[in-house]
Structure formats: structure tokens, C-alpha cells
Amino acid sequence: MNREIYDLCRWVIDTAKKYGATDSKARMSRRKFVEIRYRDRKPEVVKEATTRGLNLDIYIGGKFSSQSTPDLRKDALEDFIKKAVDNTHFIEDDQARSLPDQKYYAGRIDKNLQLADPEHNELTPEKQHEIAKTIENSCLEKTGDKVISVEAGTNKSEWEELILTSNGFEGTTKTTDCWAGASVTVADEGDRRPNGYFWAGARSLADMPSLDYIGEEAARRTLDLLGGKKIKTVTLPVIVENRVVGNLLNGFLSGLYGGNIQQKRSFLANKKGEQVAANLFTIIDDPLIEKAFGSRLYDGDGFPAKQRTIVKNGTIENFFIDWYYSRKLNCEPTTGGTSNLIIPPGDKSPEMLMKDLGRGILITGFIGGNSNSATGDFSIGIIGKLFENGVPVQSVAEMNIADNHLNFWNKLAAIGNDPWKYGDWLTPSLVFSDVMVAGI
């Protein structure tokens, strides 16, 4: 962010004070992105824009509101700030509401997390067209005469923010990312047209997998869905594939957030220090990994980022507690949300795990479903492959698993060596024993 934006952000803080705010936090951000999609060997979508905005948190004692606007003209902003402060007067006083104590801002690590690629501008729209074309080609070659449709594409974006608070916090972040992938539909029996996808992303193009691999992987994953049907309700081991572990993990994590704990909506509220899962289950939150999607030097409250063990050998060591809920819960804050989540990988590939198990279901996708943060009960649809003698024999669809997280994570029996690379939760494939999969 340049000096002009810094000065404008400082002016916003001063203006909020002028109209009666006792404290405030201003966040200016800017995002530039380009999206290109191909289908039938021609561009289907070309989209480009730059957006920007101000988010302003206002405190009048314990009265709080948060307002945002894209209109950064100074006269429009002054009117916006005045109205925002005026409206905050009508909010009821909440003694827990304030900016964090300044002492919690201290200790930020001075490290270049390499979240912005200096060569990002060299990824021109022309190159993006070539990327989309290459992926479409490799995908079409692999799908052969089964193909109905391939939509290949790529996005790139550049994002930066500046945060200032009236009590001394300053933070700037700049990131870049690029993504490429394809969505594929193939012909199956009757009117079934299975659709699969594969997308990969990185902070820079140089860290992306090969474009041919991306196209072929999208095709392979779609062809794998052919012949999907439900089978008889059965209890057997399942392997949850790395890229979809987050769908299950999310339900477990919902019990660890300060808001849910304070609002009595957490099935894990009283379980800190207790073993709630198998010994194999460890989760680490690490915001300081270079180039990773969840990396940051400070969190949403401005607290310095640090590595934390959330669950160690099945025992809860830390909750995610932000400043506001730490005051309501009368405890020390940690951090309000996840950064990069790591489940330490094992030493076997999914193929080796299938061989070890003999018969089971490899879950490659979830559909619908729900997880109840108050009780830990969940129910979710699955898509995947039945394997026998370690080899996939049948695609399965329209099936479901249901359990309680306090029971389910105790069934964790093995961990794959394949942490997912293209997101901020670096989850490997996980094996759970004795899972009832409902079908016919």
C-alpha cells in the first residue's frame, strides 16, 4: 500500500474520533484479478477487475459496529464515517467489546513468508489463455470418446491490505495466487453424466504442477466416477481422501471455537486436556509456513502469529479463542481461527493403505450433510470407490455416513503420506475402521 492509502487510513481513524468514536480499526484492501475459462476450444469467459474497499470497526465505549464501503472519495467517506458513528450510539453497551490490549500486539516475527510472487505480473492474460488451452487439450486427450464437456480455466489474483487501529496496531499484507484446473463431464449409463474436477493453486506459477498433469488428473478423477451406484448398507473401513478430509474435520473443529464454547454450542467445551480421539490424531496450526495459503504474520485481532498444537495424540491442548470471546470466557486469548492446519502425515500412500485393508471404501467426495457443533453428531453423503483385495472394483454414490465426532475420531486407524497441497488445511488421507456406510 502506498503513502496516499496510509494517510487516508490514518485520516479515517482521526475522523471517526472527531465524530465521537472512542476507538476504531480501519482496514483498506485492494484486489486485482483475471479469470479465463475455455470450453469447446474457445474462450467461454474472460473476466478482469480491480476492487478496493474500507472496513471500519467503531467502538464507543462498549458499543460496537462494523461498516464497509467501496467508495473511497474523501467527501463520501466523511459522510459514511459520521453515519457509522451515529448509528453505533444506538447499540447496547457490551463490556467485553473493545480493541485488544496493546500488549497482545507485541512479538510479531519479522519474516518474509513469501506470500507475494515478485514475478506475478509476468503471468499475462496471453499466458493465461495458453494455460487454459493446454489444460483443455490434455484433458480431452485423456477422456477420449466418453467426454461431453470440458471447462478448463485459470485465475490469478493480487491482494493487499493495510490495517491501522486507534491504539497503535499497524499491519500490511500482500499476497498473490494463481489457480488452474478443469471441470469435466462424461457420458455414463442412461442419463447419468458424472462430473469431476481438479484444480491446483500456488502463490506463483513456478510452484504449480505441470499443466498436462492438471488436465489429466481432472479427466482421471471424472472417469473414476463412471458406473456409480449405491450398494447394500455395510460396516467396513473407509479411507477419506486427502482433499476432502476438511469436510469432516470442519465439524470436529467447530467445537474448538471460542464463540461456540461461550454460546454453549460446543461439544468440546469442557474437554481441554481430555483425550477425545485416537492416539494417532494430532492437529497443528502453523501460520508461519512460507508460501502457504493460510500463512500470516498477525491474526484478525492483530495478535502475532505463532505455531500451536491444537490436538496432541487425541488430547485437546488449545481452543481457538479471539479477544472478544476471551473476555467473555474470562481466559487468555489464543487466536480466533485456523491458519495452516497440519495433520502429521504417515508413511504409506493411499494405494498401500488399500492393500493393507483389503476391503473398504475410498471416499473421494462428500455431498450435503450437516455437523451439529453442540452435540458432535454428523450425517453426510459420500461418493467414492469400493475396493476389494486392495483394488477399486466399484464406484459408489448416493450413500451416507453418520456418527458422533467423539466416537468417530477414535476410529482413526492410519494416516497417509499425502498431505493436500492446494489449500490451507494440509490434510493427508485418513483411515477409519468400522464405519457404517448406508445405502440400499
Next chain:
Amino acid sequence: MGYFENEFGINDNLCQMLLEKALSKGGDFADVYFEHTIENWLMLEDGKVNRSYGNILLGVGIRTVKGDQVGYGFIQELTKESMLSAAATAASLVNENSRPVASSYKSLKTPNYYPFNDSTIDIPLQSKLPVVKAINEKCFSLSNLIIKVNAGFHDSIKRILIYTSDGVKAEDILPRNFLFASTVAKKDGRTEQSWYNFGGRRDFSYYSVGMAEKLSEIVVARTVNLFDAIQPPAGEMPVVLGPGVTGILLHEAIGHGMEADFNRKKISTYSNMLGKKVAQPFVTIIDDGTNPQQLGSINVDDEGIPGKKTVMVENGILTSYLHDKISAKHYGVEPTGNGRRQSYEHYPQPRMRNTYMLGGKEAPEDVIKAAKNGIYIEDVSNGQVKIGEGDFAFYVSQGRMIEDGKLTAPIKDVNIMGNGPKMLENITMVANDLQLHEGGAGACGKGGQSVPVSFGLPTCLVKSMTVGGTRQKGGAS
């Protein structure tokens, strides 16, 4: 009307210039979409309305279309120079000779399906506070099992202005608002929670302390009810869908597959079914933008086509997909007014509005009796569908067992799984009690865009669906 001209100086001459730029390198047509949205949230937690959130959206999106190809640029700064640069981005899709645009613009006149006297957004916060606070007091008074109450009021006003290269100018003001409540209850060491809302495109007079109390009664009953709930056995069984909000199942399982973009690309399971029998003769399914005050109603869609009522399935025959301009041209039909977008940052796609099935002849109790043994679904959430396969899954948030033709124990924490075309075929009875859902929170996601929608259903029997529980059929829990 004339809001954008008065506030931002947007006029015919400027828009003609933008459209000319958008078609300067060719293309079939272009449009310009201005939006100014103001939205607010008031939230109650631990007995106090202790926070409010506000957001403003302001910008313009410019689209160039050639066949099924889309060039799109958008910008927040409404200066001529910035807007021309967004138009140039849209134009970069093609590289041919320029196409002329209309020289004059006719204002579209439509009925107003959501008139209001008092825009909720203009009502001062201090008038909204008592309604939200009433929820807290009422919920705690209704049951001593309640340990936490959260409530809130959301409202927005979205102003849009559309210019099309074929000479249409359309302007609209879309209100959206809802009052919501959630409660947590504890009994014998067990915790349960539930949520409900009332709303739509309403006038502020729709909301009152009385409504807040009615909402509280519903949400407390739903929460406390869960203490008696069991999980049904897993496997295939008859399913009765109760009236109203269960129409979301129709939206997900059937409606998405009938959106014409999926069909022109041949990636929907319904791609070859137009004109064919897809359901019993007593099944008629409609997508409608014209229901008064309903959340999915639109006076005009986001491409400048008037809001309409579209019969998708008539007496069991698939009669129409849901079209935007691109798919209508592809199929050689009139657009159905389903071209919708989340905001100026997005280009339109075929999207549903209010989707419902017409009522049949049966009495609701006869439908339940006919199911004999199965489950009755009162409310569902978290629906998801795979368009190409037609497979879908839903979470049942409120329901009951049906045993020997009667409603018995409440059920909880189960999913239902099915296949859209199979479910349509398997609807064997339809009751005479169609209800449209009276909510304001419904949002449908597609292609990274969320738009407000509503739905409705009469009680109906699906002869077989997969229920995902933790008990084997005939086994112990």
C-alpha cells in the same frame, strides 16, 4: 426511478458510449448493470443487541456476449474513464468488426411484486431494537431448558439499472429483510439447538413484537422437540415431504438440473428429457418470479427481461428449462426471466426464483397413512446436488418417524440421499396443501454466486429414498 441519474449522473448518452465500447470489437449483444446496495445486520447475543454490521455495494458490470462466450469487466469507480476501461475488458473477448448499438432506450414497465411504504433500511435502528429484543425475552419465558438465545434482523435495499445494446432500459428497487432467532437448550446433560426466520421482500410493517413472539414460539418448540428425537434406521424407505420449506428439496434435486446453461452444455441429467414424461400426471412444477413479497420474486431479471412465471413440468411432462438470454438464443425460445446475478461483480446465469409444486387432490393425512412405515420431513437444510448424475443429499433438521401410517417420534441428525429424476418418478401422491416458505434467508449458490430464492411444496409421498442413520434396519440403536 431515475436514482442512478440523480445520484451518479448515469444517463442514456453515457450508457450508449459504454455499450458501443463493449461491442467495438464485435459480439452479439452487450449490457451494462449498475448496482447500489445498502445492507445492515443487527445482532443480539447474551440479552443485548450488542453489534451491528453494515455494507455498501456500488459499481457497474459490463458484459459482451458472442454466442455462448462472455467477456466481463466491472469497476467500483463510476467515472467515465473507469467505466470505459471495464467496457474495453469486456470487449477483449472478441476481435471482429464492431456491432452497432441502439440509438434510443425504452424504459421497461413491469408490475411491482414487492411494493413498500416504509423501506426497512430507512427505519432508524432504535425502532428495530424492540423487535429483536422481544425474541430474547419470549424465548426464555417459554422454556426453562433454554440456555442461550441469539437473534437478529437483516435488511437490504438493492437498486439496479440495466441498459442493453438492443435498446432496453430497466430499473428496480429490491428490498430484502428477515428476522431470525436461534436457541440452545440443555436437558439432562444433553444440548440441542435450532434456528428459524421470517422474511422476504417485505415492508417494515410486516415486522412487530407479535411476530417476534411467534418466531420465538416456533424456534423454542423446534429446539426442545429434539430432546425426544431418535435416529431412524438407515436404508431405503418411503419419505413424506411436509408442506412449505421442504420445497428446497425440489429446488436442489430437480430445479438446478433444469437450468438451461447446464442443458445447452449437455452436462445435466435432464439434457435429453425436454418434452418427455418425467413424473406422474398429477405433478406440475413451477419457477415463478411474480409471487408477492416472496424472496425469489423479481420485477425484472438482471438482463432486463421482465419477471415471469415458468412452468417447468406440466402434468408430468418436462416443458421448459430456465433460460437466460444466451441459452434462450441457443434453444430458439424466449428468455424466461431467469438471468440473475449476485452483484455487479458477476455476469448473469440461469437461476431459479420461487420454485414450487402445485397442490394435488389428496388430504395430507392420507399421504402419511399411505407411506405406512418411513419418515416425515418437516424441514431440511444443506442441500447439494450433482447436476450430471442428478444425485443429491439433504440434512433433515426437523422430522418424525412414520409408523403404521401415523406420525410418531421426532427424528434428528440424519441425511437423505436420492437421485433427482428417480425422485420425480417416485412421487406417488400429492396433497392439496401447497405452502410457500415465508422466509428471507434462503440463498442459492451456483458458480461462485449467491442469489436469494424461495420455494414451496404441498405434502407429497416419495415411495423410496435413502435415509442415512446410524442404525441398521431392524437392528438396535
